[in-house]
Amino acid sequence: MGFLLTKMMAVFGDREHKVIVVGLDNAGKTTILYQFLTKEAVHTSPTIGSNVEQITVRNTHFLVWDIGGQENLRASWYSYYCNTEIVILVVDSTDRERLTLTKEELHRMLSHEDLQNAAVLILANKQDVKGSLTAAEISQILTLESITTHSWHVQACCALTGEGLPASLDWMKSRVVAN
Ligand SMILES: Nc1nc2c(ncn2[C@@H]2O[C@H](COP(=O)(O)OP(=O)(O)OP(=O)(O)O)[C@@H](O)[C@H]2O)c(=O)[nH]1
Numbered sequence: 407m408g409f410l411l412t413k414m415m416a417v418f419g420d421r422e423h424k425v426i427v428v429g430l431d432n433a434g435k436t437t438i439l440y441q442f443l444t445k446e447a448v449h450t451s452p453t454i455g456s457n458v459e460q461i462t463v464r465n466t467h468f469l470v471w472d473i474g475g476q477e478n479l480r481a482s483w484y485s486y487y488c489n490t491e492i493v494i495l496v497v498d499s500t501d502r503e504r505l506t507l508t509k510e511e512l513h514r515m516l517s518h519e520d521l522q523n524a525a526v527l528i529l530a531n532k533q534d535v536k537g538s539l540t541a542a543e544i545s546q547i548l549t550l551e552s553i554t555t556h557s558w559h560v561q562a563c564c565a566l567t568g569e570g571l572p573a574s575l576d577w578m579k580s581r582v583v584a585n
């Protein structure tokens with residue numbers, strides 16, 4: 407049955423779109439992945455390696471890889487890049503000290519040839535925390551306006567309540583439909 411379904415999906419062009427979720431440790435990547443999937447805030451622990459889940463948005467299927475963001479794991483992010491259509495960069499909007507590091511990681515990532523055709527969604531997470539930076543402030547610090555090589559979008563969100571995440575999925579869907 408599964409085989410038949412896979413064959414039918416291939417015939418009708420209803421393929422899976424690969425998405426990777428990156429960002430520094432503690433940004434909220436795993437919380438976002440499971441909020442996408444279950445519409446609930448789950449308890450997480452730091453990701454060693456990755457989690458992968460299929461998420462469907464009105465008949466569009468995404469295979470979403472949530473990759474651990476600890477320093478020693480960042481060097482292997484590139485091994486997930488091949489065939490990625492959308493990169494979700496999760497930012498902890500309260501972590502002002504490490505935004506420069508996030509900016510460096512973002513620009514390094516975008517220069518990788520395997521991500522040449524990928525679109526980038528920047529999620530300004532933890533908007534529920536008082537004093538967090540706004541999406542516009544994060545956009546400025548990450549110098550998003552200077553990115554002309556990739557399609558990008560910035561979205562404020564809160565992974566605990568799910569606020570901002572439906573709009574993010576809509577943008578992801580619009581990107582893959584456009585291509
Ligand atoms: N206040 C608040 N806390 C959040 C939010 N999103 C995630 N957190 C918390 O931030 C912590 C880290 O969340 P994770 O989702 O595990 O972070 P991660 O980016 O997957 O971290 P690594 O796996 O180490 O790379 C957890 O305690 C979450 O509950 C949010 O929107 N608001």
Ligand SMILES: [Mg+2]
Nearest residue numbers: 435436452453
């Ligand atoms: Mg994680």
